[in-house]
Amino acid sequence: FLHKVDGQTRLKDCCEEVDALRPLLQTLLALGMLSLEPETGSNAEPQTPIRQLFNALEEEDQEIGIPESLESFDDLVDEADLEEVDLAAPAGEGEASSATTDYDLAVGKKVRQTLADMQGKNYYEVFGLKQGEFSFDKLKEKYFALTHEFGPELLMQLSGEEAGLVEEILSLVSTAYNTLSDVVKKERYDELLGADTVGLGEKGDDKFQAQVQSQSGKVFIEMEEWDNAIKALQDAVNFDPENGDYLSHLGWAIYKNPANIRSQAMRDKGKQMINRALTKERTAPGHAFKGWINFEAGQDNLAEVEFNKALKLDARNSLARSGLRNLREKKEQEKKGLFRKMFR
Template identity: 55%
Template structure:
């Protein structure tokens, strides 16, 4: 029996396209154009899967999802969210709390949707397959979970997030990561024994022992995993069973150094007051056991390193800090991670114990002129850290909630009105001549927290749409002002114009900024950045032939696309459409070079000629014709040499 999918989407063209795509895969699909219709159909006959757009008329997609999760009949209904408005990790996490595993941000590719549908509707496979097929299949499906691989010679588990391997146990050629390090002379026998047994194979123990720095640990882990996966190609068609994880799609796998993040967080955002000193200033302070677990994950300034030897348990906190010119970031970090302890009487400081510590990276250098190598600052990362979001379930029939919602709605309307007619600097209360990136970042995150998911999920109707407009403007303003190239172009284009929510030209103005940035990146041969900026411009002004022509050239020249026939074809198709919309010198020049690269010299010469008719100074076209002339001269010389040499 065919699986039934309900597509809740108010864009009729997109809904029909999705229906066609899924029906070609043997699925039965219905379309609901608004939230009320979707809810009615689900209650009448629940489908096997709901493909849900969040911004639906009559009943918002978020409210529809909440209602489904409140009913026993539909609580476990698989849902795939497809949205072009609610983007970012906060929304992914919020959706996950309502049982949504697959969260697609528009525009998405058909393959992404099909992979999500397959993951929701089909159980894992158990038949034997070549290792290459297993790995490629999981990657293409963007599978998140554990693969259990079994063959006569090998049983192992491979963990993946978004189709990318992150862990393997045991290895293919080595039993574990530590054994691989020992085989390369990076671990001694004693260190490996402690790592495997006392530390139970915990990779971060290698940093605790001072065998590897944290960046080296990450690099070695990736090298080991890559080597083992290549060795997996020698396995004879193992049987595989999938165990999916409930993780959001497009999860960016980043190995986070938590102690360093805490340190930077306290450094950039210190707690108000000095409660730690007030509570423990007169108490004795000493190193605790956790000190040796986490201290090597920190990279301290020379003045901060002077604090550590003083934490011997024989001095009070006030005595320890006397004469030191340091902030409180390190102290708060040590306290938060329980790396220090306090007592009313002198106490002994902790020792490394059985852990074979090779090096403590933050010990003071003996030589006065020794230079400490500093790790990269995480300040910008921490500036973007935000609290996790959750879809808030409003209490029903609660007068206090209604009053709160009314107040919140009024605040949203007031904030929206205040943004009318403001330029991007004014959105954040800044002036062009007094620009501060730190202040920009601080006010950006203040605004996005204020009008983030928790606010949005409490609103509906007109106020929710206003929040979306506010966030869109704030995001556009921040993305422009935080990028040096885009900011420079914005300053040139801004002049005396006031661009904001109240101006109809806001989106096209933003497109011009992105286009100018794209041209700058093209001139610098920063192809990937050019592609991103020009794609943004083309997404806003979809029928601008000049934007599309330059986007096609950026895609074509991007080295990341060099081996992708699909991307090369996409570039040619975009360029053909661009020239249909607007005949331009650069468009014909780009087309000429594509022909020239393909060895089609006559076609290339014709396109260069068209380019120069429209723009006699077109540099790329002139360069192309010059190369053609030089090539023909060389061919003539070669022919003459063969005939008379």
């Protein structure tokens, strides 16, 4: 059928049974691939795309060009223009290295000078503040300025001794800030500042730190947190080795620590600390501690003497008062036991 469609042949001559091809014809007409005319025309060009689809096209031979053979590696090397490479340092590099060295020297000098200036200053002076004009907002502003100036960026540029000095500066600044930003610590520091000259790197500063640590240690003793008490009181003694009160509390914490109950050496160490503390400074707690050690050892008379010494120094010392009360109860029990034996 398709081969007969040429624009000159009538439909009935193209197919024997038109009704059988009616669905195909309707489809081709709808798609515009076939048209029907009432009469044939000699000049009419057949519009038969469906026929063109099935007609075989003549294939034309195409001459494929063969590329020229590639040059050999030796030829490429021969033709290459090899230039000498200048390995000398780029212009200006020496000047840049010199400038960097000068900068490092300047930074190192600044770090040393800052640390030297901090020595002997009190915590207010570290931040450039006056005690009478103090405010927390000013403290924060100065603190952040210093920590930014000597922060991680500067540390990355330094090494060795200079880096260690920067860390020391930051440590001193942090200590001063933590003290002044805490209301309780600030009050204690102000009291100490009014009594003595207090500055970073001076004895006054160590004295203040010892006071803070000892108070923490005493609180831990009351809470019976013996390990924490020992740690805090050891720090206090390290800051102020000649303070008998700190040493006696440290000895008591070591003696009472349940971890040392089976270690006679550690308990003896605690006793020796208390005895040594009393030679440095007679304190009510020190005598009370010694009284309890004697009481637990069954040396009641010696215990009573120590408790009374403690109460003479501080009549409100609760440890000494409870010690005497226990002594009286023990004596009363012994008397009752003696009477029972006598009247059996």
